[in-house]
Amino acid sequence: MPALINSYTIKSIDNIVCLPGTGILRLVMTVDTDLSSFLPYINGYVKKCRYLPQINWIRFSFHGFPEKKGNWNVAIKGKEIIVAKFSDSEEAKGVAREVINLLNHIHNIKGEITPDYTPWRPPKVFDILTFLPKTNCKKCGYHSCMAFATKLAEGEAEIDDCPELIKGSEKFEKLCSLFERKSL
Numbered sequence: 001m002p003a004l005i006n007s008y009t010i011k012s013i014d015n016i017v018c019l020p021g022t023g024i025l026r027l028v029m030t031v032d033t034d035l036s037s038f039l040p041y042i043n044g045y046v047k048k049c050r051y052l053p054q055i056n057w058i059r060f061s062f063h064g065f066p067e068k069k070g071n072w073n074v075a076i077k078g079k080e081i082i083v084a085k086f087s088d089s090e091e092a093k094g095v096a097r098e099v100i101n102l103l104n105h106i107h108n109i110k111g112e113i114t115p116d117y118t119p120w121r122p123p124k125v126f127d128i129l130t131f132l133p134k135t136n137c138k139k140c141g142y143h144s145c146m147a148f149a150t151k152l153a154e155g156e157a158e159i160d161d162c163p164e165l166i167k168g169s170e171k172f173e174k175l176c177s178l179f180e181r182k183s184l
């Protein structure tokens with residue numbers, strides 16, 4: 001079977017705009033194929049995607065492929081793929097290659113995947129805020145817990161980005177369960 005993506009071009013590797021001065025990088029690349037019609041297959045294969053079919057957009061946590069070795073964020077729209085968060089550009093380039101490999105792998109086994117057209121329904125900002133520490137300590141890179149809750153609801157931040165949330169705690173688990181709900 002021909003590959004889904006045969007070539008890609010890295011457009012930029014720079015600081016994440018909403019986290020200026022943190023040294024956290026994101027990579028933007030374009031691929032030679034419009035991935036819009038492929039997104040339901042990604043949604044069917046990758047766990048806990050945030051898929052918005054109305055704008056042909058998907059976002060998911062990426063841990064490396066084929067081996068798990070980190071935690072990055074991937075967002076795809078049309079021919080554009082954004083990968084974050086990196087501490088240096090060499091790491092970014094390596095992870096970008098692995099993202100392409102993952103997408104080609106999903107394409108190779110497409111016949112075994114049930115495409116999932118279920119849209120992601122983001123939780124409400126105030127529901128998210130309920131489970132945050134509300135200390136406004138800024139360790140997540142945002143100015144307040146409310147700002148962080150807003151970014152979580154918009155799919156631009158991850159729960160793990162708040163170092164004050166203790167994994168396994170009741171609040172952490174409840175927050176996770178808010179995001180696991182795919183439909184209202």
Ligand code: SF4
Pocket residue numbers: 132133134135136137138139140141142143144145148161162163164165
């Ligand atoms: S790190 Fe957590 S507690 Fe601190 S501002 Fe961000 S969301 Fe709030």
